[in-house]
Amino acid sequence: MKHFTRIADLGPEGVQQILAKAAAWKKTRPGAIFADRILGMVFFNPSLRTRASFEAAMLRHGGHAIVLEVGAGTWKLEDRDGAVMDSDRAEHVREGVPVLGRYVDALAVRTFSHGDGDAIDELDPVINAFRRFSTVPVLSMESAREHPHQGLADLLTIQEAHGTTKVPVTLTWAPHMKPLPKAVPNSFLLTAAACGAEIRVAHPKGYELAPEVRAEAEKYAAATGGKILYTTDQDAALEGSAAVYAKAWGPSTSSGLEAAPMADLGAWMPTAAHMQKAAKEAIFTHCLPVRRNLEVHDSVLDGPWSRVVDEAENRFHVQRATIDHLLNA
Numbered sequence: 001m002k003h004f005t006r007i008a009d010l011g012p013e014g015v016q017q018i019l020a021k022a023a024a025w026k027k028t029r030p031g032a033i034f035a036d037r038i039l040g041m042v043f044f045n046p047s048l049r050t051r052a053s054f055e056a057a058m059l060r061h062g063g064h065a066i067v068l069e070v071g072a073g074t075w076k077l078e079d080r081d082g083a084v085m086d087s088d089r090a091e092h093v094r095e096g097v098p099v100l101g102r103y104v105d106a107l108a109v110r111t112f113s114h115g116d117g118d119a120i121d122e123l124d125p126v127i128n129a130f131r132r133f134s135t136v137p138v139l140s141m142e143s144a145r146e147h148p149h150q151g152l153a154d155l156l157t158i159q160e161a162h163g164t165t166k167v168p169v170t171l172t173w174a175p176h177m178k179p180l181p182k183a184v185p186n187s188f189l190l191t192a193a194a195c196g197a198e199i200r201v202a203h204p205k206g207y208e209l210a211p212e213v214r215a216e217a218e219k220y221a222a223a224t225g226g227k228i229l230y231t232t233d234q235d236a237a238l239e240g241s242a243a244v245y246a247k248a249w250g251p252s253t254s255s256g257l258e259a260a261p262m263a264d265l266g267a268w269m270p271t272a273a274h275m276q277k278a279a280k281e282a283i284f285t286h287c288l289p290v291r292r293n294l295e296v297h298d299s300v301l302d303g304p305w306s307r308v309v310d311e312a313e314n315r316f317h318v319q320r321a322t323i324d325h326l327l328n329a
């Protein structure tokens with residue numbers, strides 16, 4: 001059975017096929033490709049874009065979606081093997097997940113990192129429990145390690161702006177008052193590498209992405225002719241970039257840092273002055289939601305560079321392509 005919860009499920013060739021299908025279907029809308037199909041959507045965490053875009057993809061093509069918010073109208077789910085279930089988690093994924101498979105044709109799951117460190121995020125326990133126990137295809141709506149549909153939407157946006165993904169792109173760390181998960185920067189890096197981009201990853205010392213993710217990205221870059229450079233010099237990374245992707249994330253576990261020391265790192269927030277260091281035709285992207293004037297300055301989000309709303313629209317387009325890949329191909 002096919003699942004799509006990580007870029008490795010598609011590999012570079014599959015990523016490029018999904019982007020090609022998504023781009024083609026923006027021009028020629030497919031018909032009732034999900035007629036009589038039901039997508040079960042399981043949310044452990046909130047959402048605006050992910051929920052609306054997945055539901056819209058099903059409804060606009062003849063299908064249906066059932067939304068379950070774990071712990072809010074459904075039982076809280078236990079995912080640990082051998083757990084003594086004496087907490088507030090009344091149902092185990094070993095029963096709950098296959099039961100859902102009796103009602104729906106695919107399961108989409110959102111389960112953020114619990115902030116227990118890079119090693120646990122790498123294991124991605126909850127979404128992998130769904131993969132293990134599901135009797136129908138599983139899609140990620142963001143898990144601890146990756147947000148793969150976001151990465152696909154990001155690269156579709158860059159392709160639309162520049163006619164190719166093989167351009168210099170900067171993934172820059174941005175400030176935040178909380179140590180956010182790394183799923184979004186991981187997915188941008190992996191998807192851009194799968195698309196042959198020249199990637200510059202800029203972050204303060206101590207905010208390195210996990211070695212396993214970097215190794216996977218290097219493998220994709222080697223296969224696609226892409227390049228990856230890691231730097232703590234944000235200005236140097238921005239120089240000549242065709243796309244600037246900003247995202248806050250927390251320190252690496254090995255750094256020993258607890259959270260973002262905001263007073264020291266506020267200058268990392270992208271402003272118009274930062275964007276003027278990029279290429280003349282550069283675009284600005286962010287997965288959203290974004291905290292204005294903390295993570296990204298108004299002058300960027302309201303400026304000529306911003307493609308953040310187009311990028312959010314592209315979630316819909318890449319998702320109908322991946323759902324089709326799982327249900328119809």
Ligand code: CP
Pocket residue numbers: 046047048049050051142150287288289
């Ligand atoms: N980018 C993204 O996943 O947005 P939501 O958290 O609103 O779904």
